[in-house]
Each structure stands twice: as structure tokens, then as C-alpha cells.
Amino acid sequence: MKKIAFSLCMILAAALAFGAETLTMATEATFPPYEFLRGQEIAGIDVEICRAVAQRLGRQFRAENMDFDSVIPAVISGKADLAAAGITITEDRKKNVDFSVPYVTTGIVVIYRKSDPFKDASQLKGKKIGVQSGTTSDAYVLEQLKQEPERYKTSAEACAALMSGRCAFVIADIDPAKNCVKGEDSLALSDFLSSESYAVAVAKGRADLLAAVNETIAAVKADGRLEKWVADYTAESDKLKATATDASAAEVKPSWLSSAWQSFRDDFYLCFQKPSGDGTPRGMYLVRGLLVTIQVALAAIVLGLLIGFLVAVVRASHDKYGYFPFLNFVSKVYLTIVRGTPMVVQLLITYYIILRTVDSKVLIAILAFGINSGAYQAEIIRAGITSIDPGQMEAARALGLGYWRAMLKIILPQAVRNVLPALGNEFIVLMKDTSIVGYIALIDLAKGGDIIRSQTYSVYLPYLTVAAIYLVLVMTFTWLLGKLERHLRNTGADVVHNDS
Numbered sequence: 001m002k003k004i005a006f007s008l009c010m011i012l013a014a015a016l017a018f019g020a021e022t023l024t025m026a027t028e029a030t031f032p033p034y035e036f037l038r039g040q041e042i043a044g045i046d047v048e049i050c051r052a053v054a055q056r057l058g059r060q061f062r063a064e065n066m067d068f069d070s071v072i073p074a075v076i077s078g079k080a081d082l083a084a085a086g087i088t089i090t091e092d093r094k095k096n097v098d099f100s101v102p103y104v105t106t107g108i109v110v111i112y113r114k115s116d117p118f119k120d121a122s123q124l125k126g127k128k129i130g131v132q133s134g135t136t137s138d139a140y141v142l143e144q145l146k147q148e149p150e151r152y153k154t155s156a157e158a159c160a161a162l163m164s165g166r167c168a169f170v171i172a173d174i175d176p177a178k179n180c181v182k183g184e185d186s187l188a189l190s191d192f193l194s195s196e197s198y199a200v201a202v203a204k205g206r207a208d209l210l211a212a213v214n215e216t217i218a219a220v221k222a223d224g225r226l227e228k229w230v231a232d233y234t235a236e237s238d239k240l241k242a243t244a245t246d247a248s249a250a251e252v253k254p255s256w257l258s259s260a261w262q263s264f265r266d267d268f269y270l271c272f273q274k275p276s277g278d279g280t281p282r283g284m285y286l287v288r289g290l291l292v293t294i295q296v297a298l299a300a301i302v303l304g305l306l307i308g309f310l311v312a313v314v315r316a317s318h319d320k321y322g323y324f325p326f327l328n329f330v331s332k333v334y335l336t337i338v339r340g341t342p343m344v345v346q347l348l349i350t351y352y353i354i355l356r357t358v359d360s361k362v363l364i365a366i367l368a369f370g371i372n373s374g375a376y377q378a379e380i381i382r383a384g385i386t387s388i389d390p391g392q393m394e395a396a397r398a399l400g401l402g403y404w405r406a407m408l409k410i411i412l413p414q415a416v417r418n419v420l421p422a423l424g425n426e427f428i429v430l431m432k433d434t435s436i437v438g439y440i441a442l443i444d445l446a447k448g449g450d451i452i453r454s455q456t457y458s459v460y461l462p463y464l465t466v467a468a469i470y471l472v473l474v475m476t477f478t479w480l481l482g483k484l485e486r487h488l489r490n491t492g493a494d495v496v497h498n499d500s
């Protein structure tokens with residue numbers, strides 16, 4: 001009887017653990033009405049479909065916001081269970097993931113300036129065509145027009161390029177295209193270039209999950225929930241654009257200076273007001289993003305310093321005295337790999353491959369940037385160590401100091417003082433490089449500006465504000481570094497050189 005009771009308890013515990021498991025959806029929340037940010041919450045038609053799937057499976061639901069061309073890799077790598085971001089079924093994508101039954105049929109259109117009307121597809125040949133990277137619009141330009149498109153992160157950015165004259169046309173899905181031209185009297189839409197269907201993507205071999213998604217889509221179509229979601233979220237996403245158009249309808253001032261001030265004031269209001277239906281000002285994306293940027297940058301600097309000191313001491317010790325041959329070999333391999341590959345690639349490898357089971361994106365970013373920066377700091381510090389007269393180490397050893405104590409007490413302090421400006425420059429570069437953490441769905445300062453731009457369709461002020469904040473950060477750090485240099489110069493002993 002006890003064994004039976006124990007077995008029942010184990011089964012119940014396993015069932016509860018499974019029930020508490022989280023179903024993760026990968027999406028790009030800049031595609032209203034299918035997915036967009038409502039404060040810190042991701043909302044939209046796709047979100048409701050995936051939440052209904054989680055409810056059918058009795059699991060918790062979580063949506064992750066990332067770049068569009070990262071959503072399918074997130075499913076393939078196991079970082080997410082589902083991908084839904086207005087994803088069109090294509091043969092290339094079907095080779096890597098399985099798709100559900102379509103839940104909506106739509107198409108792609110051309111966005112054009114009314115001053116340069118679009119008549120047929122023959123006008124697109126040889127022109128600069130803006131698209132959102134990784135979408136079917138991207139594939140259309142490559143396969144049908146046989147040319148390279150001008151790729152942007154979002155359709156809104158492509159439209160901004162169109163309005164500034166950087167491209168001749170933009171090709172986009174009908175829904176984001178409608179949002180882009182709404183309130184823009186200079187832009188218009190063409191008829192459909194081609195039709196396509198949206199579906200939910202799951203990893204290969206997840207037949208049970210795919211069946212649950214298909215059953216959910218059939219159920220929400222049958223009971224009218226899908227139709228209601230389309231109506232409700234289309235109306236809500238229209239309000240995001242309507243806020244922007246209200247500002248543009250303001251009275252034109254008599255002078256160009258007054259008009260420019262009015263435009264700035266309207267954009268500032270849009271970027272920092274509370275969106276309709278949400279109590280959080282949009283500017284909070286920048287505040288929260290700034291905290292993430294500072295957190296990642298400072299922690300990565302400390303980690304990079306630790307790695308850099310260790311690698312520099314190993315390399316310098318081997319070069320001068322032949323110590324640590326194996327560690328020197330490992331250090332060389334580390335330096336070669338890290339300095340020979342782009343930072344963004346290292347970040348993606350860390351996220352999707354090395355730390356694929358780690359949920360904390362902040363921790364992943366800190367480790368990736370710390371390891372990368374450590375390689376550059378190591379070579380800077382090694383240069384500082386080699387600049388110190390070898391006689392100082394010999395004198396320290398003659399006085400009875402061990403190698404490591406002499407290195408820590410005598411050599412390294414002088415070496416750091418010699419290379420402090422170079423180290424400071426590396427810290428500044430690291431701080432700015434953290435702007436790519438949006439690739440792993442982490443909302444930092446740069447990503448916060450992207451989110452505001454996607455909601456307000458105002459390009460200039462969000463990006464200029466982000467740039468200004470980075471500039472203030474760099475200037476503050478430079479000022480603190482200058483204070484430290486003056487302190488070391490005024491209070492510390494000069495570096496000793498053997499002039500004999």
C-alpha cells in the first residue's frame with residue numbers, strides 16, 4: 001500500500017511539474033495588429049493564438065520579443081517552443097521547421113510616393129527597394145526581381161528611408177504597410193503583388209505540439225474568437241498610429257523655426273506620452289533599457305578585467321621566463337578566436353548554442369561581452385607589463401618576494417597606469433557595443449528606442465534621444481577616467497626605469 005501511495009504521489013508530482021511548464025513564444029513585437037508592445041506586455045492576434053495553445057496544453061505562457069530573423073532560429077535551437085510573427089510559409093522555412101495550418105491569408109504590397117506613382121512590377125527593376133530583413137518581401141526582391149534589396153530591421157524603418165529618398169519603393173506585408181502610410185499624405189499602397197498565408201512555426205519532431213496548435217487554430221476560427229481578436233487588435237493598433245497623426249495635424253506656424261519647434265514638440269510628446277490603454281509612458285522603455293545597458297556594460301567590464309589580467313600575466317610570463325606553456329597555448333587560442341570573429345556572432349553563439357539552457361538573457365550578455373572584452377584588455381595589459389623594466393621583477397625576487405606577489409604588488413600597478421587611457425577606450429567601445437543585445441531579445445537602451453519608434457512611427461526623436469544618452473554615458477565615463485588618471489599621477493610613485 002505504501003508503495004502504491006508513493007507511486008501515486010510521484011505521478012501527481014510529475015503531472016504538476018508538467019502542468020507548470022512554460023510554453024514560450026518567439027515573436028517580433030513591431031507588427032501590429034499581430035504583435036506589438038502594450039507597455040511591457042506583448043499583445044496581438046498571434047499572442048492570443050499562442051496563449052490559447054498554452055491553455056489547451058495546461059501550461060504557463062510567455063512571449064519573447066526579438067528581431068524577426070531570430071524567431072525561427074529560436075525555435076530550432078530550443079529557446080522557444082513556438083514562433084509566431086506574421087510568418088509566411090515558404091519552402092526554405094519548411095526545411096527547418098514545421099508549420100501549422102494557416103490562420104490568415106494576406107499578401108505583400110508596394111509602398112510608394114504619390115509623386116512617383118507605382119503602376120506595375122516592371123517599375124521595380126533596377127530600383128532601390130526597401131524591405132524588412134528576412135521577410136517574404138526580401139525573398140520577393142531576390143527571387144522575382146533578381147536583385148539585392150535595401151534591408152531594414154522593420155517595415156517602418158524602410159518607410160522612413162523611402163520618405164527620405166534613400167530608396168525608390170518599399171515592399172511589405174499589407175498590415176504593417178497600412179500602418180506605415182496611415183496619416184502620411186505623401187505615401188500610397190499598390191494592389192497585392194502576391195498572396196501568402198501566416199502560420200505558427202514549431203521545431204521538427206514536435207508532432208504533439210503541432211497537433212495542439214492546429215486544433216487551437218481550428219477551435220478559435222469555429223467559435224469566432226479569431227475574428228474578434230482581429231477586430232479588437234486592429235482597432236487598438238490603429239490608435240497607435242492615430243496618436244501620431246493627431247500631432248501631425250497641428251496648425252502650421254508662420255515661420256520655419258516655429259514649424260520645426262512644433263514638430264519637435266509633437267514628436268517629444270509622442271515618444272514620452274502614455275499610449276492609449278496603458279499607464280506606462282513610452283519613455284520608460286528608455287529608462288529600463290538604460291538600466292540594462294549599464295548593468296551589462298559594468299559587469300562585462302569587471303569580467304573582462306579579470307580575464308584580461310590572467311591572460312596578460314600568463315602571456316607575459318611565458319614570453320619573458322617560459323612559464324605556463326600550456327596556459328599560454330590556451331590563451332593564444334582564446335585570443336585568436338575571440339578577436340577573429342564579430343561580437344554579434346559570438347553573442348548569438350553564446351545564446352543559441354553554448355548557453356541554450358540558460359534563461360537569464362542579462363547573464364548571457366554579460367558573459368558574452370565580458371569574454372570578448374577580456375581578449376582585448378589582455379593584450380592592452382600585456383603591453384603595459386612588457387613596458388616595465390625587467391630589473392624591477394629581478395629586484396623584487398632578490399628581496400624575497402614570490403613571483404605572483406611581485407607581479408601583483410609591483411609590476412601590475414605600474415602596467416595599469418601606463419595603459420589606463422587604452423583600457424578606458426576599450427571600456428567605451430564595450431559600452432557602445434552592448435547596443436546589439438536586442439539580437440537575443442534583451443531590451444536595452446537601443447532596443448527601447450526601436451520599440452518607441454515602432455509605436456509612434458517617429459524615427460528621428462527616438463534615435464536622437466538614444467544617441468544623446470549614449471553620448472552622456474561616454475562623456476561621464478571619460479570624465480571619471482580623467483579624474484582617476486590625475487589621482488594616480490599626483491599620488492602614486494612614478495614608474496621606475498633603469499637608465500643605467
